[in-house]
Amino acid sequence: MAAATPNRRPLVLLLLVVLAAIVLGFLLLREPSPEAPAPTPEPTAAQPVDPAEIEAEPDAVVAELLPALQSLQQVDLDQPPARRNLDLQHWTTEQGTRVYFMQAEELPMLDIQLLFAAGASRDGELPGLGTMTNAMLNEGTGDQDAGTIAAGFERLGAQFTNSAHRDMALAGLRTLSADDKLDAAVALFTQVVARPSFPEDAFERLRNQLLASLKFRLQRPAALASEAFWADLYPGHPYGTLPEGQTESLQAMTPETLRQFHSQYYTTGNTVIALVGDINRERAERIAQRLADALPQGPAAPVITDPEPATSSHRHIEFDGQQTHILVGQHGISRHDPDYAALYVGNQILGGSGFGSRLMQEIRESRGLSYSVSSRLIPMQATGPVMVSMQTRSDQVDQALEVIHQSLDAFINEGPTEAELARTKRQINGEFPLSTANNAAIVAQLGMIGFYGLPLNHLQLFLDQVQALTVEDIRAAFARHFDPEQRLVITVGPAPGIADSAPADADNETDLQDQETDATPTPEPQA
Template identity: 50%
Template sequence: MSKRNGPRYALLGLFLIALLAALAFTVKRAPDAAEPAAQATQPDDSQLQSLAELDGKEPARRKLDIQSWQTAEGAKVLFVEARELPMFDLRLTYAAGSSQDGDVQGLAVLTNAMLNEGVPGKDVGAIAAGFESLGAEFGNGAYRDMAVTSLRSLSAAEQREPALKLFEQVIGQPTFPADSLARIKNQILAGFEFQKQNPGKLASLELFERLYGKHPYGHPSEGTEQSVPGISRAQLQAFHAKAYAAGNAVIALVGDLSREEAEAMAAEVSAALPKGPALAKTVEPEAPKPGLTHIDFPSNQTHLLIAQLGIDRNDPDYAALYLGNQVFGGGGFGTRLMTEVREKRGLTYGVYSGFTGMQARGPFMINLQTRAELSEGTLQLVKDLLGEYIANGPTQEELDAAKREMAGSFPLSTASNSAIVGQLGAIGFYDLPLTYLEDFMGQVQALSVEQVKAAMAKHLDPEALVIVSAGPTVAQKELPPPTDKPAEQPAGVPEH
């Protein structure tokens, strides 16, 4: 992944202050309700007491009027007008992740990292200074499914227009200068050396290779020590021309703009990109061979990664699996995994599980670290917990608690313009309905224990697990029995 931002701290500070004020404002009342001055001087405890007014009902959340259209060049646009702050967030999502690398592993990440290294008449320093002088912020990143570029700027024309012009040059006319290419290659190669000292990263690389084999998701997004040095400027130019084409992009826009202004901006951005169609979607992977791979590594702890193929992002069971996983291991403290592995036995600092829905089937993964001499017993415990959960599903009490937690936290997903623009990018990229955010919460709240149990059993198989461990090979000890007061583990920062 590559992400290099140049934040304007004063602007960001004002934004965060305004956001926190807005969030506090909505605890007691609807955002557009008037409040007499006398009420504004009430002590803080009056605001906290208002939580009781919810009476078990989910808190109000921001209603989004998502507008959508397509540019002349074929880019999909999603727009939400938000007048609360004098700024806008623009995010372009391209089907230009490492799954599009082909035979040149690391090509997508390197192309994305090079975008803001040079444009006609400007080098990387001039580009950074240009955004900085306007109070604007450029961002970029590349992943397995997608690559992104983003712009945050004030919405006043005197800042917006030059910031947008510079952004369009960066995404549409990168020059890929030779000196920057050599420097970034060296940074990536240095990262490979660091990975060799990181057992968690080694385990992750091995896991994806085991899960996906020769599938486009199987190789490291950053490429390899063998592939990166040979990537040429001509290859970067060719990848940019096809993968950053307007027809392969989703434009998400949120902020202090009218529909007319948003249409003009989207048209301008789309026209600045190379011309071309959407790329073919990633093919579905074949089921991997289950089993355990151990990486011997001299450390005090052992990393355990337990996985299997999960679902693609458009699977109709997505809501049921998301809710089911919140009970099992996705919701932090109070989940089955945290309760049994950490709280009752003190075997780990943290243990988590999750489905990653992608264009093709992404992984379902459980990940934790534990003491090396207890790793085999801990692994068996986690496998037993998963098998029992698949067989019997959640209790009604667990499901109700997870629903309440999700209803309470879900408004944060649209609490800021940057959060909304990220949601819009995902909705457009994965071809989800414009009503997805409302639909998702409605689906979650309507789910029964039987539906969640059926979905988990349909998509997970305790006999199909791909397991990778990384740590020392040592004599094993029996696990401590569960207790309300487990023995305290040695102090120290967990290894990552």
């Protein structure tokens, strides 16, 4: 053991030398030489910013563009929200065409809408004539066909729109306001609307589409209910025919028939021009005059007469389906009736406001008779209808009709509650800014004002009338206009007595709105 001890000393000495070298290297790394280059500083953007510096130097541009935030707790819910100031202007062209205009410089765009008293109520002996004429406007003009016209608008970044309803037919243009785009777009739009060529091949194609659509309607119970409702409520009246026409009337039309209709109703005296966008009054006058110069010359169409009073009736149409569609309604009012505001608000409370309405509470929430139920007030040039629509199981039809009649009678006799009226006023005032939130909405409002000959400050008057309404005002208005003895009922579904255990669903609820686009482009707030 003693002889082995000296042999370990060289190993111990070696370990001590290695340990000393490690310690020395560590010390050298911690203290770099003065000649070594200084470390590269971090980029300025990575340095933390002192909040005090932000407050001392605010972003002036952002502060100018963004309004100060307001706490929701500080908002007075009893006061209507701020309304957009609408500088609406009105004049007539040399031919007597009425023009409505508002300058809006926020976007470099212009919206134009032309409204003609050329809807289905002017069809005469050929139902569908107004619809076919309007649909053919952009199918050809001069030497341009539908493809060339569409390419022309697309090349200019412009959009052409058209539609036909019972009271009116419309044509619209949305275009950029830059000179090189605006002038060309207005020129093409003017040619399309004022000088359509009604080509034979396009006429045959559109007629076949309408004929196919009529066959498809036979498979849609909501469409059948709507057609029967209008026919029974307006027998022998221009509102009673189907805007899409009938097979016999469509077959009897020719391109020449459409040309005659266009020359009679798409005239300077029968047109309203609405313009909203990034142009001044002088340029708006030039555009309106350009449109009026191009349109056929002619007078305004006669005003549609009011229908004869209807009597109470119930018509059932058998349809092999799982549900029964129900329409209950009667004559309402024209667009000029002084009770419009009261009936509009009352309808919102009754069934026009969705899940907060009284009918929804009675039909869906309390009894589970339907997924949805709604009521609509459709004021038109002549007396338009008011209607309640829903669908339910066939074995629940009698109960559903009883609830509808009871709800209508109670509303006529008692009116709404104070709470319902206050809530609906807040809703209408809250929604109203959306009706003037963009140029397209404003031009539709202007067109509606012009077409129905309403005062230029109609929108403000409407809101003021809504705010002044009382429960008694609404009750009295409903009692004046809605006689239970003139109530019409249409049901479409399985034969009475054939029960169906399938639950009511929403698959066809949108069809209940089917067919009638009411005669107003955008009523207030969705009028």
